[in-house]
Amino acid sequence: GRATDRVQILEKIPLVANPQAKEPAEIASNIKYHAHYSPHFSPYKFEPEQAFYATAESVRDQLIKQWNDTYSHYHKVNPKQTYYLSMEYLQGRALTNSVGNLDVQDAYANALKQLGYALEEITEQEKDAALGNGGLGRLASCFLDSMATLSLPAWGYGLRYRYGLFKQLMTKTGQEEIAEDWLEKFSPWEIPRHDVVFPIRFFGQVEVNPNGSRKWVGGEVIQAVAYDVPIPGYKTKNTNSLRLWEAKARAEDFNLFEFNDGKYESAALIHSRAQQICAVLYPGDATEDGKLLRLKQQYFLCSASLQDIITRFKERLGGKDIQWLEFPSKVAVQLNDTHPTLSIPELMRLLMDDEGLGWDEAWDITNRTIAYTNHTVLPEALEKWSQAVMWKLLPRHMEIIEEVDKRFIIMIQSTKPELEGKISDLRVLDNNPQKPVVRMANLCVVSAHTVNGVAQLHSDILKAELFSDYVKVWPTKFQNKTNGITPRRWLRFCNPELSRIITKWLKTDQWVNDLDLLVNLRQFADSSELQAEWESAKLASKQRLANYVLQVTGVSIDPKSLFDIQIKRIHEYKRQLMNILGAVYRYKKLKEMSPEERKKTTPRTIMIGGKAFATYTNAKRIVKLVSDVGAVVNTDPEVNDFLKVVFVPNYNVSVAEVLIPGSELSQHISTAGMEASGTSNMKFALNGCLIIGTLDGANVEIREEIGQDNFFLFGATADEVPRLRKEREQGLFKPDPRFEEAKQFIKSGAFGNYDYSPLLDSLEGNSGFGRGDYFLVGYDFPSYMDAQARVDEAYKDRKKWTKMSILSTAGSGKFSSDRTIGQYAKEIWKINECRLP
Numbered sequence: 001g002r003a004t005d006r007v008q009i010l011e012k013i014p015l016v017a018n019p020q021a022k023e024p025a026e027i028a029s030n031i032k033y034h035a036h037y038s039p040h041f042s043p044y045k046f047e048p049e050q051a052f053y054a055t056a057e058s059v060r061d062q063l064i065k066q067w068n069d070t071y072s073h074y075h076k077v078n079p080k081q082t083y084y085l086s087m088e089y090l091q092g093r094a095l096t097n098s099v100g101n102l103d104v105q106d107a108y109a110n111a112l113k114q115l116g117y118a119l120e121e122i123t124e125q126e127k128d129a130a131l132g133n134g135g136l137g138r139l140a141s142c143f144l145d146s147m148a149t150l151s152l153p154a155w156g157y158g159l160r161y162r163y164g165l166f167k168q169l170m171t172k173t174g175q176e177e178i179a180e181d182w183l184e185k186f187s188p189w190e191i192p193r194h195d196v197v198f199p200i201r202f203f204g205q206v207e208v209n210p211n212g213s214r215k216w217v218g219g220e221v222i223q224a225v226a227y228d229v230p231i232p233g234y235k236t237k238n239t240n241s242l243r244l245w246e247a248k249a250r251a252e253d254f255n256l257f258e259f260n261d262g263k264y265e266s267a268a269l270i271h272s273r274a275q276q277i278c279a280v281l282y283p284g285d286a287t288e289d290g291k292l293l294r295l296k297q298q299y300f301l302c303s304a305s306l307q308d309i310i311t312r313f314k315e316r317l318g319g320k321d322i323q324w325l326e327f328p329s330k331v332a333v334q335l336n337d338t339h340p341t342l343s344i345p346e347l348m349r350l351l352m353d354d355e356g357l358g359w360d361e362a363w364d365i366t367n368r369t370i371a372y373t374n375h376t377v378l379p380e381a382l383e384k385w386s387q388a389v390m391w392k393l394l395p396r397h398m399e400i401i402e403e404v405d406k407r408f409i410i411m412i413q414s415t416k417p418e419l420e421g422k423i424s425d426l427r428v429l430d431n432n433p434q435k436p437v438v439r440m441a442n443l444c445v446v447s448a449h450t451v452n453g454v455a456q457l458h459s460d461i462l463k464a465e466l467f468s469d470y471v472k473v474w475p476t477k478f479q480n481k482t483n484g485i486t487p488r489r490w491l492r493f494c495n496p497e498l499s500r501i502i503t504k505w506l507k508t509d510q511w512v513n514d515l516d517l518l519v520n521l522r523q524f525a526d527s528s529e530l531q532a533e534w535e536s537a538k539l540a541s542k543q544r545l546a547n548y549v550l551q552v553t554g555v556s557i558d559p560k561s562l563f564d565i566q567i568k569r570i571h572e573y574k575r576q577l578m579n580i581l582g583a584v585y586r587y588k589k590l591k592e593m594s595p596e597e598r599k600k601t602t603p604r605t606i607m608i609g610g611k612a613f614a615t616y617t618n619a620k621r622i623v624k625l626v627s628d629v630g631a632v633v634n635t636d637p638e639v640n641d642f643l644k645v646v647f648v649p650n651y652n653v654s655v656a657e658v659l660i661p662g663s664e665l666s667q668h669i670s671t672a673g674m675e676a677s678g679t680s681n682m683k684f685a686l687n688g689c690l691i692i693g694t695l696d697g698a699n700v701e702i703r704e705e706i707g708q709d710n711f712f713l714f715g716a717t718a719d720e721v722p723r724l725r726k727e728r729e730q731g732l733f734k735p736d737p738r739f740e741e742a743k744q745f746i747k748s749g750a751f752g753n754y755d756y757s758p759l760l761d762s763l764e765g766n767s768g769f770g771r772g773d774y775f776l777v778g779y780d781f782p783s784y785m786d787a788q789a790r791v792d793e794a795y796k797d798r799k800k801w802t803k804m805s806i807l808s809t810a811g812s813g814k815f816s817s818d819r820t821i822g823q824y825a826k827e828i829w830k831i832n833e834c835r836l837p
């Protein structure tokens with residue numbers, strides 16, 4: 001049937017290998033070439049999956065040339081280069097992004113048409129590369145896209161996890177986690193570099209050589225092998241690399257004797273231990289995970305990456321004598337949060353123990369090379385590793401960390417005696433007898449030349465609170481770098497309809513890599529012609545979203561209703577609970593209305609999506625509550641024309657690319673001072689979706705840029721929160737009756753017999769663990785509901801709403817990750833573009 005037709009279609013296509021094909025016919029041939037000569041499936045099979053792999057391989061051909069040219073260009077020019085170390089990269093799918101950045105999208109669409117396929121049908125075959133948890137991981141991926149697009153000599157280093165973030169399955173009992181094997185078949189984008197292999201040691205002991213130098217010996221040694229993923233830039237030939245490390249045991253470590261003795265497990269023990277290292281991404285978002293394997297993963301990333309950086313630094317010297325003091329003028333290392341902090345003692349170890357430098361030289365080089373980005377002020381997310389575990393796994397590094405701590409204390413006592421009393425908080429080691437730990441954030445602040453926050457409010461809070469005493473020691477060390485998102489994936493490629501309109505009215509598509517140009521849309525915000533086009537694009541995206549929701553949940557939603565969306569990791573500080581309590585109150589009021597009254601309301605579809613950390617009970621209860629409320633509301637004939645509540649399962653990058661273009665209102669309602677930045681807020685604003693939110697993270701700057709009239713603001717501000725918590729403890733808090741009514745309605749069993757009192761009790765009482773409404777849901781609920789009422793009113797005036805939507809996009813220029821990376825390059829890394837001729 002169709003399958004044979006496809007093969008017959010394929011038969012007619014000439015079989016010609018042409019890696020640099022640009023014309024559709026040539027491309028079709030090249031795809032056929034890969035279907036034949038890069039076989040991964042049975043012969044004469046060309047189903048969507050086979051077509052995807054063949055297409056991806058033909059695109060990879062196009063990338064490889066630019067990739068190799070870029071590699072040799074950087075080698076030849078030998079510019080200062082940046083190395084971004086991150087435990088997470090949330091890349092999503094690569095095919096659409098690659099053909100888009102190579103500017104061959106239309107050619108590939110035509111070529112596939114000749115092969116009997118639509119490009120969309122093929123791109124959907126690709127699995128998300130979900131090697132990250134949320135904002136921090138996706139930011140790293142947006143940064144890679146901007147570093148390439150700005151033709152900056154920059155590399156990403158990460159781990160090649162076998163299992164990325166779990167798949168979220170929604171069942172009667174709520175969220176279930178399913179392992180997601182993204183490499184089950186293979187990734188067409190990665191290339192193993194069997195000549196880039198480094199030994200990584202664990203455990204063992206430190207030996208002192210006769211000349212007093214120290215050497216780390218013994219323990220177990222695992223090999224780190226590089227797998228490179230191409231990172232194409234937009235409208236540039238530069239194609240950078242994301243180098244992911246895989247772990248494998250040395251062949252000679254396989255114990256043949258034991259094997260022949262039948263002791264198979266122990267014979268292969270070292271191999272299974274090696275496999276464990278990169279097996280799974282730790283699924284905790286904004287929480288630390290103190291497991292030994294996590295620490296092994298972190299060290300594996302740091303050691304492999306630094307050994308590789310030093311090896312290539314030497315290579316680029318072309319045999320000339322090594323001037324180590326020049327290392328920082330050729331190498332900039334950025335730590336994405338504290339997860340790669342071990343880079344600091346590892347660089348010290350490599351410079352002293354392997355290269356023979358003294359402490360002061362090594363320290364000077366390390367300090368001038370490494371910079372650190374902080375992504376959260378949440379206490380439970382600040383990593384502290386047990387000193388005992390560190391001594392066992394990394395004895396040489398613990399020695400170096402002790403020395404850093406000692407020298408820091410001496411420096412404070414000699415240069416900042418007024419801070420003597422603060423040393424126990426500022427020092428790197430916390431030697432409390434219960435559980436002595438290493439404070440990773442302190443080690444980063446003490447060792448790095450620059451520390452930055454990820455939004456202005458967050459950076460101000462770092463300087464005024466978390467790191468305030470360090471500011472007294474190093475007043476110029478602290479910077480702000482407000483986050484950004486790549487406009488390629490998050491507008492140009494995921495919302496082609498809106499992109500076409502923007503290009504038409506701006507008379508250029510330069511905005512795709514010069515996003516500040518969007519401001520020129522402002523002059524047309526009142527134009528009914530633009531508004532009509534804008535609304536039709538939004539409606540088309542809403543229809544696509546509605547089709548997707550029907551497909552994955554079975555719930556049909558009405559594109560004529562207001563599409564209200566909150567998608568992000570489930571966490572109490574992000575207050576999805578306030579959103580669902582608001583929905584419950586809205587439902588209850590609709591039930592109490594007469595049919596006439598209901599008709600006057602603004603129909604709304606509330607969609608919530610996000611994964612909860614498997615052991616985070618309250619987060620899983622929130623997920624269940626949303627789906628239980630939806631199950632009742634959506635099947636209630638009295639109200640389901642006016643309200644629908646949907647939990648969108650398995651939220652990831654590809655789902656976001658469908659949801660964001662079709663959204664009209666998005667919620668970023670965290671307790672002020674707790675969301676460092678947020679980045680989905682930027683993606684929504686860029687796609688003309690209005691925001692209801694608190695003055696938290698990047699919301700503050702988005703509101704400044706798009707205009708406060710186009711932002712539905714509510715809630716306590718960050719500086720009010722400590723006082724409000726205190727007043728709560730003193731029992732001064734008076735709950736809003738709507739808040740009480742919503743809670744009671746849930747407790748009444750209106751949404752099934754699951755016992756939600758443990759979750760709702762977290763909102764009760766004046767204080768105590770898991771109680772006392774620490775995230776101020778009760779305090780902010782009334783202003784939140786008032787803001788939602790303003791939304792309902794505003795949505796009735798479509799002309800006004802569409803104008804606000806256009807002004808939201810027009811004011812989003814600042815939030816391009818090109819602006820962010822441009823600032824990192826200039827103000828932290830001191831690197832320049834190195835564009836291919």
Ligand SMILES: NC(=O)[C@H]1O[C@H](CO)[C@@H](O)[C@H](O)[C@H]1O
Binds near residue numbers: 134137139286675678
């Ligand atoms: N864990 C995160 O996602 C963190 O990093 C992101 C990227 O800087 C921030 O936007 C987010 O507010 C923060 O919680």
